[in-house]
Amino acid sequence: MGEQEKEASLPSKNNFSEWYNELLQIAKIMDVRYPVKGLYVWHPFGFTIRKKSYSIMRELLDRDHEETMFPLLIPEAEFMKEAQHIKGFEDEVYWVTHGGTSPLEVNLALRPTSETAIYPMYKLWVRSHADLPLRLYQIVNTFRYETKHTRPLIRLREITSFKEAHTVHATWDEAAWQVDEAIRIYTEFYRRLAIPILSSKRPEWDKFPGADYTIAVDSLMPDGRTLQVGTAHHLGDNFAKTFEITYEDSEGEQVYAHQTCYGVSERCLAALISTHGDDKGLVLPPEVAPVQVVIIPIIFKKPEEVLAACEKVAEELKDAGINVKTDDSDKRPGAKYYKWEMQGVPIRLEIGPRDLKNKAAMMARRDTGEKEQIPLEDIASTIKDTFADVHKNLYSQAEAQLREHIFLCEGLEEIKDKLAHGIVQTYWCGKEDCGKEMEDVIGAGILGIPGEQPDCKGKKCPLCGEEAANSIYIARTY
Amino acid sequence: MGEQEKEASLPSKNNFSEWYNELLQIAKIMDVRYPVKGLYVWHPFGFTIRKKSYSIMRELLDRDHEETMFPLLIPEAEFMKEAQHIKGFEDEVYWVTHGGTSPLEVNLALRPTSETAIYPMYKLWVRSHADLPLRLYQIVNTFRYETKHTRPLIRLREITSFKEAHTVHATWDEAAWQVDEAIRIYTEFYRRLAIPILSSKRPEWDKFPGADYTIAVDSLMPDGRTLQVGTAHHLGDNFAKTFEITYEDSEGEQVYAHQTCYGVSERCLAALISTHGDDKGLVLPPEVAPVQVVIIPIIFKKPEEVLAACEKVAEELKDAGINVKTDDSDKRPGAKYYKWEMQGVPIRLEIGPRDLKNKAAMMARRDTGEKEQIPLEDIASTIKDTFADVHKNLYSQAEAQLREHIFLCEGLEEIKDKLAHGIVQTYWCGKEDCGKEMEDVIGAGILGIPGEQPDCKGKKCPLCGEEAANSIYIARTY
Known part of the structure; x- marks a missing residue:
């Protein structure tokens, strides 16, 4: 296209x-x-x-x-x-x-x-x-x-x-x-x-x-x-x-x-x-990635040997149920990296003559950018272990992001200030009038009352100052 | 429901x-x-x-x-x-x-x-x-x-x-x-x-x-x-x-x-x-049957033994990728047969104390109604072979039906007569006027010109009597 x-x-x-x-x-x-x-x-x-x-x-x-x-x-x-x-x-x-x-x-x-x-x-x-x-x-x-x-x-x-x-x-x-x-x-x-x-x-x-x-x-x-x-x-x-x-x-x-x-x-x-996603494009958890592994043959000498080795690895990964693609197009390696990074392919394997000598491949992870030489032997199980690790890493990164962007605040000014950066957790007396006014004053929406509640004893509704019935999340929403 | x-x-x-x-x-x-x-x-x-x-x-x-x-x-x-x-x-x-x-x-x-x-x-x-x-x-x-x-x-x-x-x-x-x-x-x-x-x-x-x-x-x-x-x-x-x-x-x-x-x-x-389908309900090729095998425990004595054996067979079939259901409801076996036959389940297995003694199960095929005792040993592969046979049988039955219901006719009266029973293959000069009039006269539609043509030499269009350009299918259509 x-x-x-x-x-x-x-x-x-x-x-x-x-x-x-x-x-x-x-x-x-x-x-x-x-x-x-x-x-x-x-x-x-x-x-x-x-x-x-x-x-x-x-x-x-x-x-x-x-x-x-x-x-x-x-x-x-x-x-x-x-x-x-x-x-x-x-x-x-x-x-x-x-x-x-x-x-x-x-x-x-x-x-x-x-x-x-x-x-x-x-x-x-x-x-x-x-x-x-x-x-x-x-x-x-x-x-x-x-x-x-x-x-x-x-x-x-x-x-x-x-x-x-x-x-x-x-x-x-x-x-x-x-x-x-x-x-x-x-x-x-x-x-x-x-x-x-x-x-x-x-x-x-x-x-x-x-x-x-x-x-x-x-x-x-x-x-x-x-x-x-x-x-x-x-x-x-x-x-x-x-x-x-x-x-x-x-x-x-x-x-x-x-x-x-x-x-x-x-x-x-x-x-x-x-x-x-990041500045280079999509980043996808392996389970939902249309292409899970892309193999890039590094061909400057011994092209047949390298291509045959790539083919063999591809077959082995396919047999293990992995969606794999070999990019043997005429583009420069850099252009290939760019393309497959954009599409979020979780793992890139580079295989060249030197790798073959070492019975290895170079594995690059999309999520961390890390490169590591891995043995060709039993490569499918190495890849699957890495998939699990990629998923775990993506989840913990996202969880850390979320945690860092929830701000426990009590006063209206602080709430307004923190809302520019993420989600505010605050308190609420529970009265509809107060809730709606709070939304008007701060210009953001009450998401709702979380199932797990912190101790609300002694906490006040930031609007009316009455005793809080619950903690609530407030955020700017899509 | x-x-x-x-x-x-x-x-x-x-x-x-x-x-x-x-x-x-x-x-x-x-x-x-x-x-x-x-x-x-x-x-x-x-x-x-x-x-x-x-x-x-x-x-x-x-x-x-x-x-x-x-x-x-x-x-x-x-x-x-x-x-x-x-x-x-x-x-x-x-x-x-x-x-x-x-x-x-x-x-x-x-x-x-x-x-x-x-x-x-x-x-x-x-x-x-x-x-x-x-x-x-x-x-x-x-x-x-x-x-x-x-x-x-x-x-x-x-x-x-x-x-x-x-x-x-x-x-x-x-x-x-x-x-x-x-x-x-x-x-x-x-x-x-x-x-x-x-x-x-x-x-x-x-x-x-x-x-x-x-x-x-x-x-x-x-x-x-x-x-x-x-x-x-x-x-x-x-x-x-x-x-x-x-x-x-x-x-x-x-x-x-x-x-x-x-x-x-x-x-x-x-x-x-x-x-x-038939008078008893659906008949489904195994590949598209939501339930591919139903197991009916025949319990009049030794209920635990029978149920355990059914469970074991069910597990074995599941492991082989077969969709299996055990009907251990309180209904009479006859009512169960009726229900699963209606839903087109390709194979019914009946397992009772006598079968267990013979290390066997009674297999009933939905497509033919045939019953046969089969060994429990290696039962999944017996079932899969039977699936292939069911599919083959359904296709040949349907093919025979189709062949028997295509009538090669040449005269208008014969065409009208045969159309009551199936598809007519006849000849056509190829002129649109003639084709449309033929549809009017016989009250059925021209399906079209089949890719494989019989020898049309000397054949005439049944309407204008001119030389036929092609054979055509005519049928009453949905």
Whole structure:
């Protein structure tokens, strides 16, 4: 697809916004030139990262969820059934009004999320206690008519990869357990992507429309802002009442079911790219790297011998299940390094005549830049051990970053000051008025109340000065 | 999901239409009760068959194609660029006209197919000869505002699984080769699903809007009608001219590229279900069966011993990569047989005390109904051999069916008569008037001209009596 990568150069990651936009294009993640605002095109390379990441999600969910697929189009009457839900989405919904050249009898919403598509079917499917718990998920495209500034993978009009799970339970408590379980699943998912996350209970005014409560997970972006990368909602029996989802309990009574839903979008990939990337381009955890090892033959003499050795190593790595590519193109080694570093290949092997004499290869790690000679013997297991180490290193680096960017503050001025650099943990009396005013005064959002609380004894709400009920996270958010 | 399967009973496959609709529901493929005509819900079981089938497609395409994803929404101006194309689709396109409560500035089409979404990007991506051939594909939801009778998997308003490939080549001949290659890929894909297909070149009036020509593949349905299960189109440089897709040739001239596109929808699953199923329910080739082996413990004495033996066999099969399920529920064996036969599980193993004494299990094949005692020793390899045999048997049965239902006829009356039972192969002078009149007179469609031609010497067009240019297939089509 063209030679344009030769001339492209990446801005420094310190200019995060520019770096991000350029990287998506240069590293062949997405093309932003599609002629509709907020819609983007996946390059095959980016799409492979997506596939690998969502395979991890499927692996984690398939343990006790089942995958399914519901229609994109939701009839207006179903969509309009749940009052809170409509209020939350009415400004953002795309409407299909015409089929061919004629107006439709019933307008159809493009799903912004699928509660109102799925729950009329749950009404038919859930009959008795034996049908519960019901845990389904789908990975689908969803749509939001975003009027704010759009940004690839982060704020889109077509979310092409929305993983949404919808569960039904007998009791409120079981649904609450499932919400916690969703957060555990997401924590594990992000651990596999080497991304540490913070989870917190969103304030009332920021919960999912129609939910009892919402727990969200956020990751830290390089500019100190946070990115909401997953949410889990306890729906109580609110939707069950609207959609008449009942089951027969052990006494033979029809009672309302309790529900949860939880979702992750391709924002997970925005976090992946942003957390690990550097001034040279992408840095990818080996598990999701489309190319895991690139072999560069160093040919100035004995070309056949070197190429044969490269081929042999490539075969050995392939047999061990490693995605490997040999770059025997005519480019200079430097140009090759540049290209594969840009694409985040975790390990580069250089093999030349001197290496062969030593029965060795030069291994360069993308994450640390370290170079080391490794023996050709048993090379696949050396590479796999290094993969594990790369993942561990990426995670601890990111975790250190996150820890260093959470500031425990008590006064408003200090809060404002620290918010320029990251996430603030402070205290809150718990009153909605106070929370909303705090957001206004400091110009940032309350993420929510973390599950693990420090000792709040004697701590005061920075706004009203009353005793703190909880600690909270505040951040500038995407 | 309920106990309703107990009461459900399947009509005979002789009443194909009823059988098909009931089977989709009883065997948990799709739920047809979604409140919009032509939109259906995948049950997890059906969705697993879909996933396994599309993995085969991915495996075949990934050899020299790359997977990608383009937006669903196409701006009106792009959609309206290619005159023939619009004419072919204008009655079938869903239009998004509103975002939130306001009208959009530009109406957006839900893709009925993606030429007009993809080719503006190809214009940007294709620069030089070195960028060619370009072979991308995507598996996406597409939409058709069908006014005809809709039917799950066959005629839908949301095609949830449209696999479409779009390729760009330097020359017309290379594109023609690619069209043939697409048909080879589809033939292999359907062979893996144990479905024999017929390929033929569609007549001019039935080609893809905007194409030079179209080759289609059709499968035979149990009622003698055919189902178009794949198409490949040579687009010439028609779209290249409209979307300005040019490349620099070796002389440094900008010349128009040549293109193809080819697609398969979830009709492949309609063919799968219809070809192999019987009066007891689904019959699935092992490769796409969600459950490949079901183990039924026969417990009237020594329950622990039997259950432990079943567990051991299950482990052994799992270790060999086989999807196995042990049904140790409280149901009678007969009810279990019924259930798993309905879901098309290729092999049932019954293990009871007597079998254990013989160090054996009773193996029942879904495809033939045959029962046979097999040794427990090395059971995984016995099962795998049987899988291969099941696949072979399903394919030859279907091939025999197809062969028996192609009738070589010459006179109009005979053609009409045989069309009630299957596909007619006859002759045609090649004139469009004659072809269209033939369709009118006999009330069936010309599928097209098969690639392999019998000797047409001395054969006459049944309508005008002039010398035949080609043999053709005619059929009642879905």
